Amino acid sequence: MAGQYCLRCGKRLPEGSLKYVVDIRVYADFDGVLNLPEEDIEEEVHRLMGKIERMDPGELEKDVYQEMAFLLCKGCRDRFVEDPLSRGEGPYPGGEGSSPFIH
Ligand SMILES: [Zn+2]
Numbered sequence: 001m002a003g004q005y006c007l008r009c010g011k012r013l014p015e016g017s018l019k020y021v022v023d024i025r026v027y028a029d030f031d032g033v034l035n036l037p038e039e040d041i042e043e044e045v046h047r048l049m050g051k052i053e054r055m056d057p058g059e060l061e062k063d064v065y066q067e068m069a070f071l072l073c074k075g076c077r078d079r080f081v082e083d084p085l086s087r088g089e090g091p092y093p094g095g096e097g098s099s100p101f102i103h
Contacts, residue, residue, distance in 0.1 A: 004019065004071060005071070006019070006071065006072050006073035006076050007070045007071050007072060008070070008072055008073075008076040008079075008080075009073060009075070009076050011073045011075075011076075013071065013073055017073075018073075018074050019071055019072065019073060019074075020071070020072045020073075020074070020077040021069055021070070021071055021072075022068075022069065022070045022072055022077070022080060023067075023068075023069050024067070024068040024069070024070075025065075025066070025067050026065070026066045026067075026068075027064065027065045027066070028063065028064045028065070
């Protein structure tokens with residue numbers, strides 16, 4: 001059986017060892033507001049449709065929704081949980097006192 005490796009540090013993760021899966025879903029947040037131009041809506045729709053047709057469907061989908069999964073060792077998992085956005089600070093930076101959760 002092929003061994004498993006930590007995707008971050010490359011450490012081998014033997015069968016039965018402690019390992020973690022980081023499941024990430026990134027999706028476009030729609031707040032219900034469409035920024036439409038005041039005039040020439042038809043022209044704008046045409047422009048957008050043309051743009052969408054020229055885009056690669058895979059790229060287009062990635063823009064809206066993307067899912068990733070990573071296998072990590074305990075050490076990398078701990079580091080990830082401490083600083084998931086790699087900002088060099090904890091997961092809930094101080095300041096405004098805003099909630100780390102959007103919804
Ligand atoms: Zn690791």
